[in-house]
Amino acid sequence: MKNVGAxxxxxxxGRVFIIGFDGTEMTARxxxxxxxxxxxxxxLFRRNIDTPRQTWELLRECRRxxxxxxxxxxxxxxxxxxxxxxxxxxxxxxxxxxxxxxxHLFQKHGRVIGDSCRALGFNVDFAPALxxxxxxxxxxxxxxxxxxxxxxxxxYGRAFLRGLAAAKVLGCGKHFPGLGGAHLDTHQELPSVTxxxxxxxxxxxxxxxxxxxxxxxxxxxxAAYPLVTGNRGPAxxxxxxxxxxxxxxxxxxxxxxxxxxxMGALQxxxxxxxxxxxxxEAGADQLLVCHQEEMIVTAYESVVRGSEHSRRFAARVAESxxxxxxxxxxxxxxxxxxSASSVERLSRAVWEFSEEVRMAVLAREDAE
Numbered sequence: 001m002k003n004v005g006a007x008x009x010x011x012x013x014g015r016v017f018i019i020g021f022d023g024t025e026m027t028a029r030x031x032x033x034x035x036x037x038x039x040x041x042x043x044l045f046r047r048n049i050d051t052p053r054q055t056w057e058l059l060r061e062c063r064r065x066x067x068x069x070x071x072x073x074x075x076x077x078x079x080x081x082x083x084x085x086x087x088x089x090x091x092x093x094x095x096x097x098x099x100x101x102x103x104h105l106f107q108k109h110g111r112v113i114g115d116s117c118r119a120l121g122f123n124v125d126f127a128p129a130l131x132x133x134x135x136x137x138x139x140x141x142x143x144x145x146x147x148x149x150x151x152x153x154x155x156y157g158r159a160f161l162r163g164l165a166a167a168k169v170l171g172c173g174k175h176f177p178g179l180g181g182a183h184l185d186t187h188q189e190l191p192s193v194t195x196x197x198x199x200x201x202x203x204x205x206x207x208x209x210x211x212x213x214x215x216x217x218x219x220x221x222x223a224a225y226p227l228v229t230g231n232r233g234p235a236x237x238x239x240x241x242x243x244x245x246x247x248x249x250x251x252x253x254x255x256x257x258x259x260x261x262x263m264g265a266l267q268x269x270x271x272x273x274x275x276x277x278x279x280x281e282a283g284a285d286q287l288l289v290c291h292q293e294e295m296i297v298t299a300y301e302s303v304v305r306g307s308e309h310s311r312r313f314a315a316r317v318a319e320s321x322x323x324x325x326x327x328x329x330x331x332x333x334x335x336x337x338x339s340a341s342s343v344e345r346l347s348r349a350v351w352e353f354s355e356e357v358r359m360a361v362l363a364r365e366d367a368e
Contacts, residue, residue, distance in 0.1 A: 009307040009314060013300060014038035015321035016280060018073055018257065020290035024050045026061035033293060034065035037300050040286055040324045041071025041124065046083045052120050052338040052346070055087065059121035060334075069328045071170075075126035076113050079143045084116055088343070089350045091116075092357045093143035094128060098156050100360035105353075106156045110163020110171070112353045116346055117169045119338050123331050126172040126219060126257075128160045130207035132180030141179065148180070150206035157207055161214055168332040172217035175259060177241055178204030182223050190265040192224045192232060200228060205250065212252045216327065219257050220246075220284065222265035234269050236261075242283030255327060257286040262295050273302035280306075281313065285320035 018041040021030055034042075042062045049055050059072045076083050079093020097109045110128075117125050130153055131137065133145040146156045157173065164171040177200060182191035195204065208218065220242060222234040228241075235241040236258045246252050258279050259266075266275055276287055276299035287303075289296045307314040338346070 009317075010304050011038060012314075012318055012321050013303040013307055015040045015068075015324055016285065016287055016303065016317055017041075017296070017300060018043055018071060018286050018288050019296050020045060020048075020260075020288075021293070022047060022291070024048055024054055025058055026065075029293070031061070031065045033296070034062060037296070038066055038068070039070065040321075040328070041073055043073040043075075043126075043288065043290055044083070044122075045074075045290070046086070049083055049087055049120075052087050052343045056119075056121040056335075056337050060337075063334070068325070069331055071124045071324075071328060071331075072122045073124040073126060074117060074122050076117060076122075077127045077129060077144060078109065078113065081127075081144060084120070084350075087120070088116055088347050090354065091350055092354050094146050094156065094160075095133075095143035096361070097357050098146035098152075099364070100357055101364050102360055103155070103159050105357055105360060106159035107163040107166075108353060108356075110160035111166050112163070112349055114164040114167025114169040115349065117164075118167050118335050119342060119346055121334060122169065123334075124170045124172070124217070125164055126174060126217070127164075128157050128171065128173070129175065130154075130157050130173045130211070131175055131178050132204055134180035137180050137182045140182070140184070145180070150203050153207050154210045157211055158214065161211070165214075170216035170327075170331075172219050172257065173208060173211060173215045174219035175221035175223075176208060176218050176246060177221075177225065177228075177235055179221055179223060180204055184265075190222060190224060190232075190234060190268045192226060194227055195225065196227045200225070205245075208246070208252065209250050212250055212254075215252070215254050217255045217257050217286075218246065218252060219259055219288075221259050222263055222269070224269075234266055236266060236284065237270060237275060237278045237282055239282040247283060255285045255324060256283060258284050258288050260288050260290040261299060262289060262291055272298045275299075276302045277306045277313070280316055280320065285323050 017039040078091035181193040184191035
């Protein structure tokens with residue numbers, strides 16, 4: 001006889017995952033993976049994006065493979081993190097736009113990126129970065145960060161999010177609680193940020209405190225904050241950071257998503273099977289597993305097993321799944337497939353915006 005409880009837990013478990021994959025088109029293997037896991041969403045990277053039409057069709061096929069509406073995600077910031085560079089042309093980095101000093105251009109940055117996202121079939125952009133431009137992290141974060149002044153970070157972030165929202169795209173503040181004091185790249189190693197609670201609340205956390213009501217997602221990083229937590233575990237596995245501070249002290253009510261669970265920093269701290277369960281227990285709502293099918297399946301099966309063996313953990317997973325369901329139900333209609341003329345308009349808009357930013361920066365420098 002079929003185990004109804006296990007089936008139910010399997011279905012719920014899928015709804016706490018956003019997954020990535022290789023390739024620029026749907027395959028039988030990918031379709032089977034999506035059909036099995038029924039994830040909350042998918043994420044594409046530059047490796048998946050060839051042309052606007054191809055991208056739109058790939059996302060359409062992903063949506064068809066899942067029984068419920070899904071988040072179609074990309075992390076598109078411009079500059080060094082520009083997933084649309086080959087498809088639509090280069091978009092300026094956050095630091096370049098911030099150098100213009102123009103609130104209008106801050107918002108237009110979000111709108112231009114949002115319009116591009118929407119046209120290609122995306123409804124979520126994991127941007128903007130709200131990390132402080134502190135000396136420690138500048139070699140790694142480079143032009144992704146805008147200022148060492150948290151009030152200025154809020155000013156840019158709020159306007160950028162407004163632009164995304166105008167294009168009907170959900171934004172995401174990252175990398176909570178802040179990578180401004182990190183020396184290493186979390187893609188490779190687990191950095192230890194030696195900033196105190198007092199410093200973090202007075203500086204790094206201000207963007208999350210002031211923008212908590214307008215951030216659909218908050219992405220939690222894989223850095224350790226030993227002066228805050230008393231240990232060297234990553235924030236992405238920390239109940240103190242995600243539940244006690246982000247949820248309770250800051251009062252954030254949106255979706256909490258981990259950074260990519262395949263990153264070297266997290267794998268250094270905990271194997272995938274254990275990390276997936278630990279992140280959800282600590283307060284994450286969505287687990288981002290961005291590449292390897294083996295890692296995705298390992299994480300998924302671990303969450304299913306944990307749900308079957310613990311009513312408390314099953315309730316925690318169901319809570320996050322319901323929270324994500326509520327947001328997905330409010331997603332707007334998918335744009336029609338991009339035509340040649342609409343792609344030309346998008347590319348032109350990106351180029352014109354880049355020129356507008358360049359001229360504004362030059363004018364500001366001349367005035368100074």
